[in-house]
Amino acid sequence: MALAVQTIGLTKRYGVLGRGGGRLAVDHLDLEVEQGVIFGFLGPNGAGKTTTIKMLLGLIFPTEGRAELLGKPVGNIQVRREISYLPESPYFYDYLSGAELLNFYGKLFNINAEERGRKIRQLLQLVGLAEDKKPLREYSKGMLQRVGIAQALINDPKLLFFDEPTSGLDPIAHIEIRDVILKLKEEGKTIFTSSHQLSDVELICDRVSIIHRGKLMKIGDVDDLLKGSEVQIIVDRPLSPALEQSLRGLSQRVVEQEGRILLYQSDEELVGQIIDAVRAERARLISVTPQRQSLESIFLQTVRDDDSGAALPPEITFTSEDTPLKGAEG
Amino acid sequence: MTAWTIATNTVGEAMRKKVINIFLLVALIMIILSQAFAFFAAPTGISTQAGEVGGVTSASRVEMIVIKSMAFGVIVLAGLVMSIFLGTDLIPAEIERKTIYTILSKPVRRSAYITGKQLGLAMTLGLNFGLMGLAFLALIGLKTFSFPYEIAIGVLIIFVQFVMLGSVALLFSVFLTRNINAALTFFMFVVGMLSDFLLSIANQTGESVSRYFGWFLKAIHVMIPNFSNFNITNPLIHPQAMQEIPNFYRHVFLELIPYGLVYSAIMLLLAIFIFDRKEM
Numbered sequence: 001m002a003l004a005v006q007t008i009g010l011t012k013r014y015g016v017l018g019r020g021g022g023r024l025a026v027d028h029l030d031l032e033v034e035q036g037v038i039f040g041f042l043g044p045n046g047a048g049k050t051t052t053i054k055m056l057l058g059l060i061f062p063t064e065g066r067a068e069l070l071g072k073p074v075g076n077i078q079v080r081r082e083i084s085y086l087p088e089s090p091y092f093y094d095y096l097s098g099a100e101l102l103n104f105y106g107k108l109f110n111i112n113a114e115e116r117g118r119k120i121r122q123l124l125q126l127v128g129l130a131e132d133k134k135p136l137r138e139y140s141k142g143m144l145q146r147v148g149i150a151q152a153l154i155n156d157p158k159l160l161f162f163d164e165p166t167s168g169l170d171p172i173a174h175i176e177i178r179d180v181i182l183k184l185k186e187e188g189k190t191i192f193t194s195s196h197q198l199s200d201v202e203l204i205c206d207r208v209s210i211i212h213r214g215k216l217m218k219i220g221d222v223d224d225l226l227k228g229s230e231v232q233i234i235v236d237r238p239l240s241p242a243l244e245q246s247l248r249g250l251s252q253r254v255v256e257q258e259g260r261i262l263l264y265q266s267d268e269e270l271v272g273q274i275i276d277a278v279r280a281e282r283a284r285l286i287s288v289t290p291q292r293q294s295l296e297s298i299f300l301q302t303v304r305d306d307d308s309g310a311a312l313p314p315e316i317t318f319t320s321e322d323t324p325l326k327g328a329e330g
Numbered sequence: 331m332t333a334w335t336i337a338t339n340t341v342g343e344a345m346r347k348k349v350i351n352i353f354l355l356v357a358l359i360m361i362i363l364s365q366a367f368a369f370f371a372a373p374t375g376i377s378t379q380a381g382e383v384g385g386v387t388s389a390s391r392v393e394m395i396v397i398k399s400m401a402f403g404v405i406v407l408a409g410l411v412m413s414i415f416l417g418t419d420l421i422p423a424e425i426e427r428k429t430i431y432t433i434l435s436k437p438v439r440r441s442a443y444i445t446g447k448q449l450g451l452a453m454t455l456g457l458n459f460g461l462m463g464l465a466f467l468a469l470i471g472l473k474t475f476s477f478p479y480e481i482a483i484g485v486l487i488i489f490v491q492f493v494m495l496g497s498v499a500l501l502f503s504v505f506l507t508r509n510i511n512a513a514l515t516f517f518m519f520v521v522g523m524l525s526d527f528l529l530s531i532a533n534q535t536g537e538s539v540s541r542y543f544g545w546f547l548k549a550i551h552v553m554i555p556n557f558s559n560f561n562i563t564n565p566l567i568h569p570q571a572m573q574e575i576p577n578f579y580r581h582v583f584l585e586l587i588p589y590g591l592v593y594s595a596i597m598l599l600l601a602i603f604i605f606d607r608k609e610m
């Protein structure tokens with residue numbers, strides 16, 4: 001099966017002669033996204049996400065490199081039947097109602113009238129706008145975003161590009177849009193989405209990439225990225241001074257808490273030694289938990305590393321999320 | 331097919347623009363009011379117009395001339411504003427509001443998009459000219475109890491003229507900002523009216539005008555829409571002047587209108603050529 005998205009050395013330099021000052025917005029980007037994957041395309045403001053998506057849709061042209069969608073070169077008119085796009089903060093003809101707008105877009109795909117009518121009803125239902133007959137100018141931002149998603153589904157695409165689909169939405173609209181995306185995921189669609197909502201990305205995406213200043217910094221499956229190597233071991237006090245000393249010696253980092261001690265170690269063997277030592281002294285082991293990193297911490301680390309050229313000390317880098325390991329209770 | 335969808339959508343959008351609505355309304359009112367103007371103008375009109383037909387001009391005839399001149403004038407002005415406004419605005423508005431992103435990422439060729447826009451512009455002008463022309467025809471028809479063919483033809487010719495001008499503005503809108511475009515298109519309109527005059531200067535090249543300047547003028551004459559021939563309201567207003575143009579209908583249908591269509595088509599091709607390379 002062809003890759004859903006493939007970019008090869010994709011590069012965009014804005015305004016070589018004009019106003020952009022020859023600014024590299026996307027810098028030799030190599031990406032591969034398989035079909036059926038929900039792909040999170042992350043990066044700070046100005047990283048080049050929108051620029052990349054626009055190149056993939058043929059709205060702007062690469063300065064260098066090339067890209068393929070579903071195995072065909074970008075810009076191929078046939079490929080456009082199978083993809084769709086929800087732009088960043090979209091705007092639609094505001095004098096039309098949702099149904100009229102979808103009708104217009106449906107006609108652009110030459111979908112026949114009967115089928116169009118059926119699709120439109122079904123899509124408005126899906127995004128929760130079935131009852132609305134008013135023109136779009138009276139819609140709230142959340143409603144517009146839902147029309148945008150409906151618009152992107154009119155051709156039953158295989159591959160969808162969403163540019164910040166949940167930005168500027170209230171928590172309820174936000175969750176609703178997120179649920180629509182999850183529904184699409186169940187249908188097996190490939191979704192390429194940029195987002196600043198890392199908690200959403202963590203929840204929705206199978207795979208993510210982080211770009212910074214147009215360069216690819218990190219790419220991988222969400223589960224792999226989040227699986228930190230560090231293990232947290234919590235031991236109850238009281239402890240003999242000798243044991244405490246040897247535990248401190250075996251740990252990379254120790255945090256004192258009232259009535260207990262938190263030990264951190266990322267070396268598997270040393271983790272084993274810590275546990276053995278605790279058991280040998282019959283001290284009380286409360287839990288052993290692999291520390292799952294949050295996407296946020298990975299994001300910050302990646303971007304800051306690139307900015308400063310050096311890793312930041314762990315204390316200020318991240319707040320960890322705990323996911324207890326089953327059966328680790330001592 | 332997609333071009334047609336774009337075109338009809340464009341008409342729907344354009345007919346909601348305030349500028350278009352206001353100018354249509356004002357034009358319709360002015361056309362109807364031209365009757366009143368003629369009433370006041372007629373008595374003095376006799377003396378100013380008398381010379382031309384050897385003193386046989388009757389008051390009602392002068393009234394007719396005043397009504398027709400005024401109505402044609404209003405239609406030309408409205409057409410000028412509408413074609414420049416639509417031509418400069420249609421595409422930039424879609425780029426600014428990003429509606430173009432969702433359209434061009436669908437299976438819509440850029441050429442189909444531009445063709446649809448130009449067709450939509452022409453259809454919008456057609457609708458507005460149709461309404462203004464209808465008011466004009468009704469007014470004259472009610473006064474003369476006959477169908478004034480010459481009025482219908484006059485409106486048709488002005489319509490074609492502004493389809494041409496609109497296509498010029500639409501071409502410019504692909505790479506120029508609105509204001510510069512509007513100024514340049516207006517300039518094209520004025521120079522276009524003087525097109526034949528430029529040619530006559532060019533043909534006098536010799537001692538007074540340098541040869542190269544002559545070529546330059548000829549080049550302009552070819553590139554700029556030649557509106558000199560479209561200025562036929564004069565013969566339409568003064569029927570005796572019509573006799574001066576042999577084969578009037580032949581001139582209109584086999585020369586003027588085809589010229590307008592070919593010119594607009596060339597503007598369209600140029601616009602497609604540039605738009606195909608444009609970054610959104």
Ligand SMILES: Nc1ncnc2c1ncn2[C@@H]1O[C@H](COP(=O)(O)OP(=O)(O)OP(=O)(O)O)[C@@H](O)[C@H]1O
Nearest residue numbers: 014015020025043044045046047048049050051052
């Ligand atoms: N049309 C343009 N002309 C010149 N420079 C541009 C243009 N569009 C974007 N840029 C620049 O290219 C860089 C990447 O912009 P882009 O919009 O792709 O970022 P982004 O990752 O989408 O950011 P955000 O998260 O803020 O949406 C930015 O530095 C931006 O200033």
Ligand SMILES: [Mg+2]
Nearest residue numbers: 049050051088
């Ligand atoms: Mg962006």
